[in-house]
Amino acid sequence: MKPDESPDQEPVLTKDAATVRAATAILDGESKKGFLRRLLPFMGPAFVASVAYMDPGNFATNIQGGARLGYMLLWVIVASNLMAMLIQTLSAKLGIATGLNLAEHCREQFSRPVVLGMWVLAEIVAMATDLAEFLGAALGFQLLFGIPLFWGAILTAIATMIILSLERYGFRPLEAVITTLVGVIAICYLVETILARPDWGAIAYHAVVPQFSGTESILLASGILGATVMPHVIYLHSALTQGRIVTRDPKLLKRLFHFEVVDVVVALGVAGLINAAMLIMAASTFFDAGLSHIASIEEAHLTLSPLVGKASAWVFGISLLASGLSSTTVGTMSGQVIMKGFLRRQISVWIRRLVTMVPPLVVIAIGLDPTLTLVVSQVVLSFAIPFALVPLLLFTSRKEIMGGLVNYKITTILTAAVAGLIICLNLFLIYQTFLGG
Numbered sequence: 001m002k003p004d005e006s007p008d009q010e011p012v013l014t015k016d017a018a019t020v021r022a023a024t025a026i027l028d029g030e031s032k033k034g035f036l037r038r039l040l041p042f043m044g045p046a047f048v049a050s051v052a053y054m055d056p057g058n059f060a061t062n063i064q065g066g067a068r069l070g071y072m073l074l075w076v077i078v079a080s081n082l083m084a085m086l087i088q089t090l091s092a093k094l095g096i097a098t099g100l101n102l103a104e105h106c107r108e109q110f111s112r113p114v115v116l117g118m119w120v121l122a123e124i125v126a127m128a129t130d131l132a133e134f135l136g137a138a139l140g141f142q143l144l145f146g147i148p149l150f151w152g153a154i155l156t157a158i159a160t161m162i163i164l165s166l167e168r169y170g171f172r173p174l175e176a177v178i179t180t181l182v183g184v185i186a187i188c189y190l191v192e193t194i195l196a197r198p199d200w201g202a203i204a205y206h207a208v209v210p211q212f213s214g215t216e217s218i219l220l221a222s223g224i225l226g227a228t229v230m231p232h233v234i235y236l237h238s239a240l241t242q243g244r245i246v247t248r249d250p251k252l253l254k255r256l257f258h259f260e261v262v263d264v265v266v267a268l269g270v271a272g273l274i275n276a277a278m279l280i281m282a283a284s285t286f287f288d289a290g291l292s293h294i295a296s297i298e299e300a301h302l303t304l305s306p307l308v309g310k311a312s313a314w315v316f317g318i319s320l321l322a323s324g325l326s327s328t329t330v331g332t333m334s335g336q337v338i339m340k341g342f343l344r345r346q347i348s349v350w351i352r353r354l355v356t357m358v359p360p361l362v363v364i365a366i367g368l369d370p371t372l373t374l375v376v377s378q379v380v381l382s383f384a385i386p387f388a389l390v391p392l393l394l395f396t397s398r399k400e401i402m403g404g405l406v407n408y409k410i411t412t413i414l415t416a417a418v419a420g421l422i423i424c425l426n427l428f429l430i431y432q433t434f435l436g437g
Contacts, residue, residue, distance in 0.1 A: 007158055014170055015172035019042075020244075020245055022040075022041040022215065023041035024247075026038045026042075026259075027042065027255050029245065039151075039262060040289070042245070042256070042262070042263055043266070043267075044179065044240075045175070045240035045263060046088060046092065046237070046264040046266070046268065047175065047178060047182055047263070047267040047270075048179075048330060049236060049241055050270065051181070051326045051330045053105065053228055054182070054235040054271050054274045054323055055133050055324070055327035056135065057160060057377060058298075059136065059297055062077070062224060062275055062278035062279045062282065063278060063297065064295050064381035065220045065223070065278065065279055065282070066217065067110055067283070067286035067291065068285060068287070068292045068297065069207075069216075069217055069220065069287070071279070071280065072206055072212075072216065073204040073220060074203060074207045075277060077224060077272060077275045077276050078208070081092075081211075081271065081272030081275065083225075083228075083421075084229055084272075085264055086415060086418060087107055087229065087234060087389065088233070088268060090415065091233075091235075092240075092263075092264060093336070094238045095238035095241035095407065096242070096257055096260060097241065097244050097401075097402045097403060098402065099243065100231070101235065101238040101239075101243060101341050102234060102238045102391060103119075103235050103342045105401070106118055106395045108341075109391075109395070114341075115342055118342065118387055119338065119342035121387055122235065122342065122384065122387070123338060124380065124384070125232055125380065126335040127356060127359060128332060128377045129230065129331045129334070130328060130331040130356045130359075130360075131320050131359045132373070133323075133418045134153060134157075134215075134357070134359075134360040135149075135153075135360050135363065135364075136250075136324035136369045136370075137153075137156040137159075137321060137328055138370075139152070139320060139370050140152070140317055140322075140325075141321060142158070143298070143313075143316075143317040143320065144318065147407035149235075149370070150361065150365070156325065157323065157353060157354075157357050159330075160353060161353055163325070163329045164332060164333070171240075178329065178376035181322045181323075182326065185318045185319045185326075187327065189277035189281070189319060192281045192316065193277045193281060195312045195315075196308060198283070215432075219429065219432050222425045223429060224381050225291075225425050229383040229422055232338070232381075233334060233336060234392060235334060236333060236334040236337050240425055241260060244394075250404040254415075272411075282300065286300070286302070286307075291303060294344060301313055332352055332356065335352055335356070353427035385422055385423060385426055389422065389423070393412065393415050393416060393419055396415075397412040
């Protein structure tokens, strides 16, 4: 974006222009700032993408996992988070190296029928994701203020449109708002963890020692993994980096990529800690109190007050609302990227927002259980993971596409193993949901 200039004054830079100028100076080696200040211009895209890793669907699966099995599945969150870091790093790298996002590469590389099929599936996933996130925010309004779900959904739509309207001012203001909401969720779960007084010895053990206990634990682990690795932000992350800071110099591209790796590790690290805190809270309050039947977000909210105190229930509600508002904003952004990337077409964000309001309003109107709907939406997401992961792996491992940022062989092998594991676990989740009884 060009700076606004006046005749007798120094150019007044927009936030985007100032960010790009600072980043360019750092990449060129002209900046003398300290390490942390040099990081700042590159921080942002991964924080936007990370929202999908702590959305209301994660609340549902992590609470169920902690309430039923205690700390046992904490290692699944740790492992899922490491996988997510790897996948989002590749997505960010694809956008940096090529200037195209994942959906645009699919359009360029695959036949038209395949592209149309992938677009339809990606749109279904984007809508399923938005359904879950929309319901989560509406539920947050209800738990905090007693607002009926229908009106909570209307408030969610208004709040989302206000946040999305920041896009007209560039990428930096939107990144700042999303990062602030991530910060609110993180502070809420820091407070929850302190109030819950967990067993830190058990946490340290279960965070690194893999363990299952019967079919239910495998099913819950698959649900946690399904809620963690989200296909729509695999598309989105490459779009967030493709035009943010642009250089074609091979050396500068590698420097830019190294800064983006830090962005991914920090942002996804925060998301992983929040997911872990959700499970720890459920384990140390519900499981330890023998309340392993707690499975819904509403039950968790109601039960927190008598067990841990009223403040805990409020903090829980605030974190759910922040999660719902930020993730439904990111879900709408993903839908735009998917449609524009696959079809070279784009509809107004306002129209997309209005259209995607319909499914959650229908769910609310016919009285479906919100938490059950959140869990089912995670299953729908499981269908689409291979269609985002496999192309990402194919494109980032090809020298003619990636140039100097092509995957190392070990990275390709590791990513293929991770993709295979995720696909197998999600197939198991789908099988158990529909045929497992």
